[in-house]
Amino acid sequence: MAHVLSLLGGSGRSKTTVATAILVAAIALRKLHKEFIQRPAQAKAAATKAAADEAASAAAGPSAPLGSGAAKKSRRIGVDARFVAEIKRLLPICIPGVRSPEFVLLLALASVLIVRSWLDIWFSSFNGQVVKAIVSRDRARFIAKVAVEFGIMMWPLSIVNNSLKLIINALSLRFRSRLTRHVHDEYLKGITFYKMSNLDARIQNVDQLITQDISKFADSLSHLYSDTLKPIVDVFLFAYKLGQAIGGTAPFSMVGYFFCSALILRNISPPFGKYTAVEQSLEGQFRYTHSRVINHAEEIAFYGGGERERDLVNGSFRRIVQHVRKVYKLRFLNGVFDSVLVKYGATMVAYFLLARPAFDPKLAATALETASGSFDPTQIMEDYQRNSGFLINLSQAVGRLILAGRDITRFAGYTARVSELFTVLNDVSAGKYERSMVEGGSELADLLARRPDAAGEAPGAQSAISAGKVDTRALGGQVVHQDGVIDFKHVPVVTPNGDILVRDLTFRIESGMNCLITGPNGCGKSSLFRILGDLWPQFAGSVVKPRPQELFYVPQKPYLPLGTFRDQIIYPHSQADFAAHGGSDTDLVQLLREVHLEYLVGREGGWDSIRDWADVLSGGEKQRVAMARLFYHRPQFAILDECTSAVSIDVEGLMYNYAKRVGITLFTVSHRQSLFKYHDYLLRFDGEGGYTFSPLDHEDETAAFSFSHGKSSYAATNSSVATISSASEADDSADDESKPVAA
Numbered sequence: 001m002a003h004v005l006s007l008l009g010g011s012g013r014s015k016t017t018v019a020t021a022i023l024v025a026a027i028a029l030r031k032l033h034k035e036f037i038q039r040p041a042q043a044k045a046a047a048t049k050a051a052a053d054e055a056a057s058a059a060a061g062p063s064a065p066l067g068s069g070a071a072k073k074s075r076r077i078g079v080d081a082r083f084v085a086e087i088k089r090l091l092p093i094c095i096p097g098v099r100s101p102e103f104v105l106l107l108a109l110a111s112v113l114i115v116r117s118w119l120d121i122w123f124s125s126f127n128g129q130v131v132k133a134i135v136s137r138d139r140a141r142f143i144a145k146v147a148v149e150f151g152i153m154m155w156p157l158s159i160v161n162n163s164l165k166l167i168i169n170a171l172s173l174r175f176r177s178r179l180t181r182h183v184h185d186e187y188l189k190g191i192t193f194y195k196m197s198n199l200d201a202r203i204q205n206v207d208q209l210i211t212q213d214i215s216k217f218a219d220s221l222s223h224l225y226s227d228t229l230k231p232i233v234d235v236f237l238f239a240y241k242l243g244q245a246i247g248g249t250a251p252f253s254m255v256g257y258f259f260c261s262a263l264i265l266r267n268i269s270p271p272f273g274k275y276t277a278v279e280q281s282l283e284g285q286f287r288y289t290h291s292r293v294i295n296h297a298e299e300i301a302f303y304g305g306g307e308r309e310r311d312l313v314n315g316s317f318r319r320i321v322q323h324v325r326k327v328y329k330l331r332f333l334n335g336v337f338d339s340v341l342v343k344y345g346a347t348m349v350a351y352f353l354l355a356r357p358a359f360d361p362k363l364a365a366t367a368l369e370t371a372s373g374s375f376d377p378t379q380i381m382e383d384y385q386r387n388s389g390f391l392i393n394l395s396q397a398v399g400r401l402i403l404a405g406r407d408i409t410r411f412a413g414y415t416a417r418v419s420e421l422f423t424v425l426n427d428v429s430a431g432k433y434e435r436s437m438v439e440g441g442s443e444l445a446d447l448l449a450r451r452p453d454a455a456g457e458a459p460g461a462q463s464a465i466s467a468g469k470v471d472t473r474a475l476g477g478q479v480v481h482q483d484g485v486i487d488f489k490h491v492p493v494v495t496p497n498g499d500i501l502v503r504d505l506t507f508r509i510e511s512g513m514n515c516l517i518t519g520p521n522g523c524g525k526s527s528l529f530r531i532l533g534d535l536w537p538q539f540a541g542s543v544v545k546p547r548p549q550e551l552f553y554v555p556q557k558p559y560l561p562l563g564t565f566r567d568q569i570i571y572p573h574s575q576a577d578f579a580a581h582g583g584s585d586t587d588l589v590q591l592l593r594e595v596h597l598e599y600l601v602g603r604e605g606g607w608d609s610i611r612d613w614a615d616v617l618s619g620g621e622k623q624r625v626a627m628a629r630l631f632y633h634r635p636q637f638a639i640l641d642e643c644t645s646a647v648s649i650d651v652e653g654l655m656y657n658y659a660k661r662v663g664i665t666l667f668t669v670s671h672r673q674s675l676f677k678y679h680d681y682l683l684r685f686d687g688e689g690g691y692t693f694s695p696l697d698h699e700d701e702t703a704a705f706s707f708s709h710g711k712s713s714y715a716a717t718n719s720s721v722a723t724i725s726s727a728s729e730a731d732d733s734a735d736d737e738s739k740p741v742a743a
């Protein structure tokens with residue numbers, strides 16, 4: 001302090017002037033300290049949060065989007081040719097053209113950024129002039145500067161700063177809207193959503209990609225533009241201004257210092273991003289253990305499993321504590337080095353650079369000496385204030401550029417994830433999917449190649465299923481739409497990963513031929529429906545079936561959509577479809593009567609009441625609602641997959657009889673003997689790839705439900721049915737499909 005007093009007071013100015021100068025200098029130094037010490041700390045906190053967001057995104061699901069699929073190898077994310085290709089693909093969706101609002105917003109953002117840089121320069125000079133007015137005790141000049149000039153300029157300052165935020169947010173929202181709408185269109189087109197999660201293994205958490213990663217990509221993209229463009233302009237601008245003011249070496253020294261310290265820190269810092277990802281994953285597991293307790297509270301309570309669950313949640317929590325404790329210690333050590341190198345070291349360099357013109361007036365851009373030959377402390381203060389403004393802006397720009405490197409890498413990560421989503425969406429809707437196949441799908445390829453019709457029917461079948469990739473366009477399955485018939489000819493029932501459930505299935509059902517399907521668990525009963533409903537690929541053979549609206553599927557656990565009670569009955573019809581269909585609530589009440597649910601309308605507050613229907617209705621009520629839905633749509637064929645398992649036998653009988661009365665042909669999977677009497681044909685799988693199809697013998701109901709596992713050991717207890725366990729046998733017997741296929 002004595003040194004500073006002697007420096008400033010040596011000119012013989014009054015003690016008051018010197019004291020004022022010291023006070024203003026202290027304020028200026030404090031500001032400098034704030035910029036170099038507090039701001040980097042805030043920037044670092046923001047960076048840590050960003051890393052945490054990124055890590056959370058990576059750890060949110062049981063598996064990260066990239067490399068999560070069984071068929072996908074993990075990929076190194078970076079700014080490479082692939083990143084450029086991905087950006088080229090996504091940008092036209094975000095910014096469709098030069099006339100789009102997004103492009104106009106980008107232009108507006110560039111203009112506001114330029115104005116902002118100009119205002120920063122103005123403010124640095126203005127600050128110096130205010131300090132000079134204070135130190136020289138020039139009241140009139142001080143008032144003119146602060147009350148008039150600043151009073152006017154604070155409006156553009158405020159408007160420009162907030163416009164920047166507004167435009168960036170508006171851009172981010174627009175990018176997100178464009179991408180999300182595009183994905184929704186593709187994802188919910190046909191049954192792509194089903195294929196994405198059931199056929200293709202590349203993406204397992206598509207919900208997270210759509211709801212979180214697209215938003216983060218849009219946010220990163222809108223910020224990246226401003227976070228790189230402005231710092232680049234600022235570095236050149238303020239380096240030039242600073243060079244003019246205190247010599248060219250000053251900006252180089254400051255920038256050089258920052259880059260060197262960033263380089264050192266980068267090499268000695270522990271991988272905190274990875275640690276944050278681990279922490280998020282552990283937090284996710286902890287949350288999961290608790291949500292299991294809530295979801296399965298009833299079962300756990302019946303088992304008296306509270307203590308066992310306490311061990312599990314405590315174990316999960318202990319892992320978080322151990323990890324976090326280790327990270328805190330590392331953060332402390334890293335923080336010490338970080339502060340010394342970046343904060344205090346940079347402050348020290350800044351002090352030296354800014355003080356140089358005062359000690360060495362040749363470096364000052366303005367004359368520091370008065371006419372009497374003494375130094376003018378007011379000019380020193382003005383220069384110091386202005387130059388520190390330039391230096392602070394330069395340092396901030398360099399800091400943002402250093403952070404931008406990390407931001408671009410993070411942006412590349414989001415780009416890769418969103419791009420992957422688009423790739424898989426395109427592939428799946430084009431009929432291609434990837435997943436790990438059973439023994440690489442070779443058995444399936446052999447089966448298809450050995451088929452007598454292979455040459456004409458599926459020339460590319462073998463290559464279409466190689467290397468875990470399936471291109472359904474190269475498969476030989478044929479589909480013909482025809483009302484009143486379901487006709488399978490030589491169709492293998494194959495799971496999406498190439499597991500052959502039935503080698504060669506042939507049967508024919510016409511309207512009125514109610515058919516029961518039986519077989520052991522996992523033999524392929526529901527899979528047959530998946531092929532019938534086009535959910536799974538048809539690898540070969542031909543299927544004749546009615547138009548999709550004439551086939552109605554009723555599963556064991558019915559889907560209850562969000563919406564009113566009326567929506568539960570008419571789904572997937574909307575209210576508008578319902579009106580177009582000529583439906584009325586009176587008709588719906590009649591349907592509810594058929595399933596013995598008419599009391600629900602009053603109990604639940606009418607047709608327009610909205611509830612969480614999955615919670616409000618019992619298991620049996622849900623199944624009866626699904627049957628009422630079937631009666632509302634009244635298709636030609638009903639595919640009933642264990643859909644009355646929770647319904648009492650008497651009501652089940654009433655519903656089956658009603659269905660038959662209104663002309664719905666039943667195609668039922670059930671293990672219940674009580675359903676036997678509503679059917680005329682039996683399709684029975686033996687669980688070994690074989691099956692029988694024959695008229696039902698109502699005298700011998702037990703035969704339909706007795707299975708043995710083993711092709712040779714199977715002996716039908718019913719004289720009218722026989723087992724088919726190979727493709728050739730099925731082939732021989734395929735001529736008369738409405739009769740037993742082998743006798």
Ligand SMILES: Nc1ncnc2c1ncn2[C@@H]1O[C@H](COP(=O)(O)OP(=O)(O)OP(=O)(O)O)[C@@H](O)[C@H]1O
Pocket residue numbers: 198199495496497501519520521522523524525526527528
């Ligand atoms: N998306 C899928 N990907 C791969 N394999 C599947 C898929 N869905 C089902 N499978 C497999 O296909 C086989 C047949 O399943 P399916 O649902 O057709 O059995 P099911 O005969 O209806 O049995 P259950 O009587 O138990 O309902 C099972 O081994 C099952 O694991």
